[in-house]
Amino acid sequence: MHVLLVHPRSPKTFWSFDAALALVGRRVLLPPLGLITVAALLPAHWHLRLVDTQIREVSEEDWRWADLVIISAMIVHKRDLARQVALAKRHGLPVAVGGPFATSTPGAPELVAADFLILGEGEISIPPFVEAIEAGRSFGVFTADGQKPDVRTSPLPRFDLLQMEAYEMMAVQFSRGCPFQCEFCDIIVLYGRTPRTKTPPQLIAELEALNRLGWRGDVFLVDDNFIGNRRNVRLLLPALLEWQRRHDFPFAFTTEASLDLAADEPLMNAMTACRFRRVFLGIETPDEHSLAGAGKHQNMRSPLVESVGTIRAHGLQVMAGFILGFDGESPGAGERIVEFVTRTGIPLAMVGVLQALPGTALWQRLQREGRLLQADERFDEGVQTHLLNFVPTRPIEDIGAEFIAAFRQLYEPHVYLERAYRTCLGLGAPSWPQHRRPLAFLRRRPRWRPARLRGLLILCWRQGVRRPTRWRFWHHLAAIALRRPALLPDYLWMLLLEEHFLEYAGLVQQQVTAQLACVREGQPQPASGRCVASPATTSDASEAASDDLVSTAGSR
Numbered sequence: 001m002h003v004l005l006v007h008p009r010s011p012k013t014f015w016s017f018d019a020a021l022a023l024v025g026r027r028v029l030l031p032p033l034g035l036i037t038v039a040a041l042l043p044a045h046w047h048l049r050l051v052d053t054q055i056r057e058v059s060e061e062d063w064r065w066a067d068l069v070i071i072s073a074m075i076v077h078k079r080d081l082a083r084q085v086a087l088a089k090r091h092g093l094p095v096a097v098g099g100p101f102a103t104s105t106p107g108a109p110e111l112v113a114a115d116f117l118i119l120g121e122g123e124i125s126i127p128p129f130v131e132a133i134e135a136g137r138s139f140g141v142f143t144a145d146g147q148k149p150d151v152r153t154s155p156l157p158r159f160d161l162l163q164m165e166a167y168e169m170m171a172v173q174f175s176r177g178c179p180f181q182c183e184f185c186d187i188i189v190l191y192g193r194t195p196r197t198k199t200p201p202q203l204i205a206e207l208e209a210l211n212r213l214g215w216r217g218d219v220f221l222v223d224d225n226f227i228g229n230r231r232n233v234r235l236l237l238p239a240l241l242e243w244q245r246r247h248d249f250p251f252a253f254t255t256e257a258s259l260d261l262a263a264d265e266p267l268m269n270a271m272t273a274c275r276f277r278r279v280f281l282g283i284e285t286p287d288e289h290s291l292a293g294a295g296k297h298q299n300m301r302s303p304l305v306e307s308v309g310t311i312r313a314h315g316l317q318v319m320a321g322f323i324l325g326f327d328g329e330s331p332g333a334g335e336r337i338v339e340f341v342t343r344t345g346i347p348l349a350m351v352g353v354l355q356a357l358p359g360t361a362l363w364q365r366l367q368r369e370g371r372l373l374q375a376d377e378r379f380d381e382g383v384q385t386h387l388l389n390f391v392p393t394r395p396i397e398d399i400g401a402e403f404i405a406a407f408r409q410l411y412e413p414h415v416y417l418e419r420a421y422r423t424c425l426g427l428g429a430p431s432w433p434q435h436r437r438p439l440a441f442l443r444r445r446p447r448w449r450p451a452r453l454r455g456l457l458i459l460c461w462r463q464g465v466r467r468p469t470r471w472r473f474w475h476h477l478a479a480i481a482l483r484r485p486a487l488l489p490d491y492l493w494m495l496l497l498e499e500h501f502l503e504y505a506g507l508v509q510q511q512v513t514a515q516l517a518c519v520r521e522g523q524p525q526p527a528s529g530r531c532v533a534s535p536a537t538t539s540d541a542s543e544a545a546s547d548d549l550v551s552t553a554g555s556r
C-alpha cells in the first residue's frame with residue numbers, strides 16, 4: 001500500500017513569517033506534526049511519502065505512485081484542502097481526511113468528496129480506519145466518539161519523513177488539552193480540559209530522534225498549554241535539563257503557556273535552565289470587562305503588565321495574542337492593546353478579531369442569541385485577516401478600523417525596531433549555562449548557514465541603509481552586540497521578522513478594507529468568495545499597502 005500524506009497550504013498568516021523565512025533560505029516555520037504522528041500510527045508495511053504543499057506541490061509522479069491519500073487539515077487550510085481532495089479524486093485515488101477541521105465540522109462542503117473521515121485524535125480513530133482499508137472497504141467515518149487517548153501510548157512521530165532543511169523550527173508535543181475554560185477556545189472542545197501528557201522518556205526519545213537526524217536550533221513544544229499539567233511538567237524538566245547538558249544544549253525551546261506562569265518562579269527558572277527562550281501567551285486584551293466576559297479569569301489574577309514583566313525578568317521572551325471584538329467592548333480597544341504592547345515591550349504581538357469557532361461555548365451562545373451570520377454572509381472562520389463571523393455589540397466598521405490601525409502602529413518600522421531593542425535590553429539573564437559564554441552561538445554552525453548570512457546582509461541593506469531607520473538600526477545593533485552579545489541572534493531574528501510584519505500589516509489593511517466595503521454595500525462576505533478581491537489581486541494590493549506602510553518611514 002502506497003500512502004501519500006498531504007499537508008495543505010495555509011493562507012498568509014501572522015505566524016507564516018514568509019518574507020523573513022525567504023531571506024534565510026527556509027520555506028516554512030513548522031513541520032506538520034499531526035501528519036507525522038498519523039504516519040507513525042499506520043502499519044509498518046505501508047509505504048509512506050509526505051508532501052508538505054507549503055514546500056512543493058504534489059507532483060504527477062506522486063499521484064501516480066499513491067494508492068491512497070491521507071490529508072490532515074486545520075480550519076485555516078480548508079480552501080486548499082478542498083483543492084487537494086479534488087486533485088486526488090481527479091487522479092482516481094481514495095482520500096481520507098482527518099485533523100481538527102474535519103473533527104469540528106464533519107459536514108463541511110470541503111469534505112463532501114472525501115471517501116473516509118478520520119475524526120478525533122488519531123490514536124483512537126486510525127486503527128479502525130486501517131482495519132477498514134485492509135478489509136478492502138471504500139468509504140467510512142471513523143470517530144473517537146469523544147474519547148481522549150492516553151498520549152503515553154502515542155508513537156514517536158516519523159520525523160524522518162520531513163524535508164528538515166525547509167523548516168525554521170522542529171515541533172514536538174508533551175501535552176494535549178488545557179484546564180481553563182475560555183469561551184472562544186476550540187482547544188478544550190477538541191482536546192479536553194484535563195491535560196494529558198507524555199512521559200519524560202517519551203519526549204526525550206523524540207528529541208533524541210531529532211538530534212540523530214542532525215537537527216540543531218529551535219524546537220517548538222506545540223502544547224496547547226505547556227504548564228496545564230504542572231505536576232508532570234515538573235517531572236519532565238529535570239530529565240530535559242539532563243539531556244540538554246549531556247548534548248551541549250543543541251535545542252532552544254519555544255512554547256505556549258497560560259499567563260499564570262508568572263506566579264511560578266521555580267517553574268520559570270527550571271524552564272530557562274533547559275534553554276526555553278520564548279513563550280507565547282494568550283493575553284487577549286487589557287480590558288478586564290472583556291476578559292471576564294470571555295471566561296479568561298486566569299488573566300485577571302494579577303496585573304497583566306506585572307505578569308509579563310515577571311516572565312521577561314526570568315529571561316523568557318514573550319510573544320502574545322490579542323483579540324478585538326469581545327461583547328461589550330468599548331471604543332478604543334485597539335488603542336489600549338497598542339498602549340499595552342508598547343508599555344510591556346512585547347515585540348511579537350498578534351492582533352486578531354474574534355471569530356466563533358464551531359463547537360465552542362461562544363459559538364453555542366451566539367447561536368442561541370441568533371447572532372451567528374448565515375453561511376453565505378459570514379467571514380471565514382480561522383482566517384486571521386477576516387472579520388467577525390457574528391453580529392458584534394459595537395459597529396463592525398469601528399472594530400475593523402481599530403484592527404488596521406493597531407497593525408499599522410505596532411509594526412511601523414521605527415516603533416518595531418525600538419520595541420525589539422528595549423525587549424532585548426530588558427530581558428533577564430536566563431539560567432542555561434551557555435548564556436554565560438556570550439559568543440557560544442558562533443559555534444552553532446547550522447544557524448549560520450550561507451543563506452542566513454545572505455539574509456542578514458539584505459536586512460542590513462534594507463533596514464540599515466535604505467530606510468530612515470538606518471541610524472537607529474546601527475546604534476541598536478552595536479548596543480546589543482556590546483551589552484547583550486548572547487542575545488544578538490535573537491535580536492537579528494526579530495529584525496528579520498519585521499520584513500514579514502510589514503507585508504502582513506499591508507495584507508490586513510487591504511483585506512479588512514475590502515471586507516468593510518462588502519459590509520457597507522450589503523454584499524455577501526468573503527467566505528462566499530464573491531466580494532473580496534481574488535487571490536492574485538489580493539497579493540498585489542497587499543504589497544501596495546505594505547509599501548505604503550514602509551513609505552511612512554521611507555523607501556524599501
Ligand code: SF4
Pocket residue numbers: 178179180181182185186187188224225258282
Ligand atoms: S488558556 Fe488558552 S488553551 Fe486554555 S482554554 Fe484558554 S485559550 Fe484555550
